[in-house]
Amino acid sequence: MELEDFLQFEPFNQLRAAMGTDKLGYFELFDPAIHVTGEERSQLDRQGLTLPSHQVGRLLDHTLCYKNTRVVLVGQGCYHLSHCESLQAGDEVTIATSAYPLNPVLSVCPSCLQLLGYQGYDAQKARKEGYNARVLADFSLPQFWQEYPPYPIKRDRELVKALD
Numbered sequence: 103m104e105l106e107d108f109l110q111f112e113p114f115n116q117l118r119a120a121m122g123t124d125k126l127g128y129f130e131l132f133d134p135a136i137h138v139t140g141e142e143r144s145q146l147d148r149q150g151l152t153l154p155s156h157q158v159g160r161l162l163d164h165t166l167c168y169k170n171t172r173v174v175l176v177g178q179g180c181y182h183l184s185h186c187e188s189l190q191a192g193d194e195v196t197i198a199t200s201a202y203p204l205n206p207v208l209s210v211c212p213s214c215l216q217l218l219g220y221q222g223y224d225a226q227k228a229r230k231e232g233y234n235a236r237v238l239a240d241f242s243l244p245q246f247w248q249e250y251p252p253y254p255i256k257r258d259r260e261l262v263k264a265l266d
């Protein structure tokens with residue numbers, strides 16, 4: 103039996119055109135164990151999500167993740183972008199994807215900028231003192247997400263390590 107080549111199957115092509123897409127879709131089955139739900143996404147964005155710290159992972163690039171999204175972790179007086187040396191995660195942590203839950207307004211953790219080498223930040227070079235201060239002062243989360251897209255990350259489980 104010869105299988106129909108669905109790329110040449112006109113009714114499907116018309117359907118694709120009607121949907122306004124010329125690309126073949128990529129579909130991944132939704133699995134709430136590894137994919138953030140709409141409810142969680144909203145919480146991460148609006149009030150933050152508090153959960154056991156073992157549910158937060160770190161990626162090879164040192165940034166933090168929850169399921170298939172990058173997150174920041176709310177620390178004491180600052181928020182963390184990475185598993186930096188200053189990060190002290192208790193049994194429970196609060197994570198977020200926007201600055202909105204970081205109220206009262208927290209600033210970004212300088213150790214995280216150092217670990218990531220964010221925009222050339224390097225506190226070990228004295229001559230960069232002024233530059234570093236500017237990177238720290240000008241830091242914005244939306245801009246950070248442009249360099250480290252928060253979602254969806256390819257959660258190849260081998261690449262995700264526990265916080266500790």
Ligand SMILES: [Zn+2]
Nearest residue numbers: 182186211214
């Ligand atoms: Zn940090």
